Amino acid sequence: MSLRHRKEKTMTTTEPGPAVAAAEAVYYPQPPTICRMVHYVSYGTPNAEYTSECRAAVVTEVLNPGDATLGETVGLCVLNPTGVFFNRTIAHDEQRSPGSWHWPH
Numbered sequence: 001m002s003l004r005h006r007k008e009k010t011m012t013t014t015e016p017g018p019a020v021a022a023a024e025a026v027y028y029p030q031p032p033t034i035c036r037m038v039h040y041v042s043y044g045t046p047n048a049e050y051t052s053e054c055r056a057a058v059v060t061e062v063l064n065p066g067d068a069t070l071g072e073t074v075g076l077c078v079l080n081p082t083g084v085f086f087n088r089t090i091a092h093d094e095q096r097s098p099g100s101w102h103w104p105h
């Protein structure tokens with residue numbers, strides 16, 4: 001599998017004045033593969049002592065590679081600041097619901 005695709009979008013202007021070049025990174029959806037770094041969304045506690053937060057995670061398995069609907073269900077090694085835990089059958093959700101994973105932002 002190739003490295004994550006990254007497209008640099010460069011803006012230029014023909015207006016007089018200092019040259020303006022702004023780069024905007026655009027990430028494209030792609031199938032997850034083992035060893036990729038993603039975000040896992042932790043669950044908050046019911047009384048909000050802890051809020052739901054993004055945590056760094058490493059993809060440890062892809063449960064249904066190539067499946068159109070289940071191909072983005074993965075196992076993760078989640079790297080919390082105070083410890084590590086492993087979890088399986090985690091669904092992809094770019095809306096960042098608790099208990100899901102998404103690409104880093």
Ligand SMILES: [Zn+2]
Nearest residue numbers: 039054104105
């Ligand atoms: Zn995130």
